[in-house]
Amino acid sequence: MKYANDNRVVRAIYAITTGPQRVLFYAVVACALLAYAYGPVRDLYVSYRTGDILAKQEAIQQEYKDGLETEVESYLSEQGIEEAARKQGMVMPGERSITVTGDGSSTDSSSRDSTSSSSADAASSSDSGALTTASQVEAAEQQVYADAPWYVKALDRVFFFSGVEGQAVVSAGDASTSSSSS
Numbered sequence: 001m002k003y004a005n006d007n008r009v010v011r012a013i014y015a016i017t018t019g020p021q022r023v024l025f026y027a028v029v030a031c032a033l034l035a036y037a038y039g040p041v042r043d044l045y046v047s048y049r050t051g052d053i054l055a056k057q058e059a060i061q062q063e064y065k066d067g068l069e070t071e072v073e074s075y076l077s078e079q080g081i082e083e084a085a086r087k088q089g090m091v092m093p094g095e096r097s098i099t100v101t102g103d104g105s106s107t108d109s110s111s112r113d114s115t116s117s118s119s120a121d122a123a124s125s126s127d128s129g130a131l132t133t134a135s136q137v138e139a140a141e142q143q144v145y146a147d148a149p150w151y152v153k154a155l156d157r158v159f160f161f162s163g164v165e166g167q168a169v170v171s172a173g174d175a176s177t178s179s180s181s182s
Contacts, residue, residue: 042159049156053164057141064131 016025074080082092091097131137145163148156156162 045159046161049161050164056144060140064137
């Protein structure tokens with residue numbers, strides 16, 4: 001009966017794994033495992049990062065939508081319509097419009113009226129960071145990718161992630177049956 005030590009292959013493997021070149025052997029094995037795992041890890045990272053960016057963009061769109069709904073609801077009342085008309089410089093019959101100019105350092109109470117205070121409120125609400133136009137929403141959505149921390153940007157380079165631009169959702173539902181019939 002032959003022992004395992006008598007086999008040349010077994011002795012060669014034992015010499016490689018325990019001899020002076022064992023560090024090289026283990027380095028080659030580690031590199032092979034990393035190369036094998038890179039594809040699935042990259043796919044996982046890209047899907048996580050894409051989902052994160054899309055969730056933040058959806059939150060921005062939801063914030064804009066909520067602001068529009070609030071604005072529309074304010075126009076549904078008579079007081080809301082009056083306020084919107086006053087913001088555009090219109091006045092009710094029998095009222096006078098007063099425009100105050102200057103640097104704003106003096107507080108002359110006789111020259112203030114409701115139109116100047118409502119325009120100051122509108123200016124302060126637009127400075128608060130609320131998204132009021134579609135172009136602001138688009139700019140905020142594009143900024144989501146650029147606002148990532150340095151370590152996320154480093155991982156983006158390692159995994160060749162370039163953002164969600166150009167990605168499309170593909171369905172295997174009805175579209176595949178209709179394309180095969182044409």
